[in-house]
Amino acid sequence: MNSRHEARIGILFALPWILGFVLLLAYPLVFSLVTSFTNFSVLREPKWIGLSNYQELMSDGVFLTALQNTLLYTIGAVPLGTVLAIALAMLLNAKVKGMAVYRTLLFLPTLVPMVAQATLFLWVFNGDYGLLNAALRGIGFSPPNWLGDPAWAKWTLILIAAWGCGQAMLIYLAGLQDVPANLYEAADLDGAKLWHKTRHITLPMISPVILFNVIMAIIGSIQVFAVPQVMFPGGAPARSTYMFAMYLYDNAFLYQRMGYASAMGWVMFLIILALTLAALRLSERHVHYETQ
Amino acid sequence: MRPSRVALVHIALVLLSVLFVLPFLWMLTTAVKPIGETLTSPPRWIPSQVLWSNFPDAVFYGSKELGYVPFLVYARNTVIITLLCVVGSVASNTIVAYSFARLRWPGRDLFFAATLATMMVPFPVLMVPIYGMFKEFGWIGSFKPLWVPAWFGSAFAIFLLRQFFRTIPNDLSEAARIDGASEFRVFADIVLPLARPAVTVIALFTFMGTWNDFLGPLIFLTDQNTFTLSLGLQAYQTQHGGTPWNLLMAASLLVILPIVVVFFFAQKTFVHGIATSGFK
Numbered sequence: 365m366n367s368r369h370e371a372r373i374g375i376l377f378a379l380p381w382i383l384g385f386v387l388l389l390a391y392p393l394v395f396s397l398v399t400s401f402t403n404f405s406v407l408r409e410p411k412w413i414g415l416s417n418y419q420e421l422m423s424d425g426v427f428l429t430a431l432q433n434t435l436l437y438t439i440g441a442v443p444l445g446t447v448l449a450i451a452l453a454m455l456l457n458a459k460v461k462g463m464a465v466y467r468t469l470l471f472l473p474t475l476v477p478m479v480a481q482a483t484l485f486l487w488v489f490n491g492d493y494g495l496l497n498a499a500l501r502g503i504g505f506s507p508p509n510w511l512g513d514p515a516w517a518k519w520t521l522i523l524i525a526a527w528g529c530g531q532a533m534l535i536y537l538a539g540l541q542d543v544p545a546n547l548y549e550a551a552d553l554d555g556a557k558l559w560h561k562t563r564h565i566t567l568p569m570i571s572p573v574i575l576f577n578v579i580m581a582i583i584g585s586i587q588v589f590a591v592p593q594v595m596f597p598g599g600a601p602a603r604s605t606y607m608f609a610m611y612l613y614d615n616a617f618l619y620q621r622m623g624y625a626s627a628m629g630w631v632m633f634l635i636i637l638a639l640t641l642a643a644l645r646l647s648e649r650h651v652h653y654e655t656q
Numbered sequence: 657m658r659p660s661r662v663a664l665v666h667i668a669l670v671l672l673s674v675l676f677v678l679p680f681l682w683m684l685t686t687a688v689k690p691i692g693e694t695l696t697s698p699p700r701w702i703p704s705q706v707l708w709s710n711f712p713d714a715v716f717y718g719s720k721e722l723g724y725v726p727f728l729v730y731a732r733n734t735v736i737i738t739l740l741c742v743v744g745s746v747a748s749n750t751i752v753a754y755s756f757a758r759l760r761w762p763g764r765d766l767f768f769a770a771t772l773a774t775m776m777v778p779f780p781v782l783m784v785p786i787y788g789m790f791k792e793f794g795w796i797g798s799f800k801p802l803w804v805p806a807w808f809g810s811a812f813a814i815f816l817l818r819q820f821f822r823t824i825p826n827d828l829s830e831a832a833r834i835d836g837a838s839e840f841r842v843f844a845d846i847v848l849p850l851a852r853p854a855v856t857v858i859a860l861f862t863f864m865g866t867w868n869d870f871l872g873p874l875i876f877l878t879d880q881n882t883f884t885l886s887l888g889l890q891a892y893q894t895q896h897g898g899t900p901w902n903l904l905m906a907a908s909l910l911v912i913l914p915i916v917v918v919f920f921f922a923q924k925t926f927v928h929g930i931a932t933s934g935f936k
Contacts, residue, residue: 371762373839381814384810475912477911479911493699616787
């Protein structure tokens with residue numbers, strides 16, 4: 365195949381995504397940036413207002429609460445989910461019988477639709493009749509009112525996120541299966557303990573997978589929407605579960621403040637960008653890439 | 657491994673599995689309880705009678721008032737949208753990923769880097785302009801905003817498939833080209849069949865993502881008759897003050913069921929596909 369012919373076919377094959385990239389990503393992204401400098405709403409012609417939306421965000425108490433809730437949720441959910449997913453993957457990677465069953469059972473929660481998760485956990489975390497509090501009372505605790513107490517409601521969401529860590533778990537498992545067995549054999553000859561092998565072989569070898577999963581988890585957590593929206597309409601109790609994406613949605617579609625919502629969207633994008641770059645930067649010294 | 661350690665692994669796995677599955681069992685027993693037994697303290701695990709009739713009751717809930725069975729309408733809508741998305745996603749992502757993995761064209765690598773970067777773009781920042789665009793098209797309230805985009809590819813799927821395509825040796829495609837096969841034939845007849853595990857992963861992710869999607873339907877659908885199961889479940893709960901927990905759980909189980917069935921049949925290929933593609 366000559367190269368000009370190949371180039372023509374290559375671009376032809378990539379055409380759906382080229383169109384998708386332009387129409388469904390690049391154009392909306394630029395459009396929302398421009399909109400964020402206007403007071404655009406369905407009711408009136410958009411007028412250029414410069415940085416006013418961004419200035420308003422900085423002093424909007426509801427926005428700052430939602431931002432804080434989302435960051436706290438992320439700080440809780442990402443490390444907990446990461447540690448749990450790695451631990452589960454390491455257990456699943458041990459060569460013992462019945463792995464297929466364990467793997468299916470542990471992955472099952474990931475298959476549950478967000479809305480069904482939310483309805484199920486409204487029921488599990490119910491302060492009076494819920495399963496969890498019955499168990500906690502059974503072992504002598506006086507359990508909190510998970511759904512009604514602002515101090516605990518966020519924890520409910522974090523625990524639910526941890527419950528659905530199955531996808532990350534599978535990806536870690538794939539990473540673990542790629543670690544060459546001879547590294548462990550050599551360590552065994554040296555009499556290394558399990559913790560040392562984990563610390564000096566396993567974790568460095570899967571560090572690129574950890575980085576990928578952590579970044580995906582951060583991106584997902586900042587956008588969290590369905591579960592809090594269904595479980596805690598309006599961010600109840602006392603706005604303690606009101607998330608960034610919920611306030612953005614409310615501004616765009618409830619209050620019809622499209623310009624303001626666009627500014628929020630861009631702030632969200634910049635936060636994700638900053639956190640991703642920070643993760644990449646922090647990982648530089650710790651992530652181990654195998655040389656080809 | 658030492659026998660004591662094997663036992664330890666089993667104990668840990670059994671405990672964790674129970675912890676992960678318990679909420680499901682709770683859902684299941686609640687779904688077949690009489691309503692009076694759902695609100696007891698301490699909760700009862702074994703219902704005094706197993707009410708299978710809760711399932712049809714959940715399906716037909718509210719149908720008298722509305723004159724039709726909303727659950728079945730939601731289910732039909734969800735199936736239509738999901739099918740269109742899965743077909744579109746497999747068709748578009750495979751051919752685009754093939755182009756990135758196997759064909760050389762100017763700007764390809766730069767565009768691929770840009771594609772990866774778009775994974776960082778959150779949907780909420782695109783939501784307002786995309787809504788405006790679909791409104792111009794007159795698509796709001798129809799299924800189109802929910803499935804048409806799937807036919808234009810997604811960065812994550814392209815990335816995953818490209819990684820997989822690159823592991824397939826070039827010799828076979830070269831031989832076919834020498835025999836005069838067109839590039840599309842090489843893609844469809846030689847490379848695609850070998851990529852079945854990765855294609856399964858993409859199909860399953862798209863299936864789950866669409867079946868479960870909440871924000872998309874919430875924004876783009878306006879009429880009760882076009883709602884999906886995700887939206888429908890929520891309606892159950894807010895519409896009626898005293899939530900009928902047993903029926904809600906029965907309905908939720910029915911929503912989960914198709915996903916579990918599909919996963920069960922695809923799981924071997926799925927896990928293999930995850931293990932052999934991307935993420936590295």
